[in-house]
Amino acid sequence: MSLASELKVPSHTSTKILASQAANINNNLIIQPLHLEISLRNRRVTLYRGKNRIKSYPIAVGRQNWETPIGNFRVRTMLENPTWINPFTGKAIPGGDPENPLGKYWIGFWTNGKNWVGFHGTPNPDSVGKAASHGCIRMYNNDVRELFYQVNMGTPVTVVR
Structure with missing residues (x-):
């Protein structure tokens, strides 16, 4: 027709x-597709629908020698109550455990096959706005929860300086 x-x-x-x-x-x-843009310099992630800015959130990024990777990626995993595996010891801390530094939500967008980088909450809200993580994007717990329910598997993620 x-x-x-x-x-x-x-x-x-x-x-x-x-x-x-x-x-x-x-x-x-x-309906235009959603995408995320992470500005390492501004320490913000912005959610877009097409060219329209929906919302921007403050973030923490990777610290020296653990920099957040730059490039174009896609959301590859989304988990509630994710298990955290210590990158130094291999010890696993289950989701929901108060010692788990990931919070309640995980949005993974990069992996080298062993380590992952993604968005997650933090028990240390003072770190947001700083270069403080092992490459991940730390967010305030309420912000990452909000973002978790807006994006989907495959949502593009662009990381720029």
């Missing part, structure tokens, strides 16, 4: 007007 027949456009309507109307209709009806 053509767009003209779906819109019930009279046959005498010019093609030029129809193209303009179609562009406006498409912009209003097609």
Whole structure:
């Protein structure tokens, strides 16, 4: 079915007007995809729908020698109450344990096959706004919960300086 027949456009309507109307209709009806942009310099992650900024959140980023990777990625894992594995000892701390530094939500977007980088909460809210993590994006617990319920597997994540 053509767009003209779906819109019930009279046959005498010019093609030029129809193209303009179609562009406006498409912009209003097609839901643009979400994507995230992390600014390491500004220590913020911004959620976009298409080109429209939805919300920006303060973050902590990787500290020296544990820098957050730069590039284009996609959300690869999403977990509630994630288990944390200490990168030095290999000791696992289960989700929900007060000693678990990940909080209640994990949004993973990078891995080298052994280590992961992602968004998570923190029991140390004073670290947000600093270069303090092992490469991960620390967020206030309420912010990462909000973000968790907005993004999906496959959501693009861009990390820039």
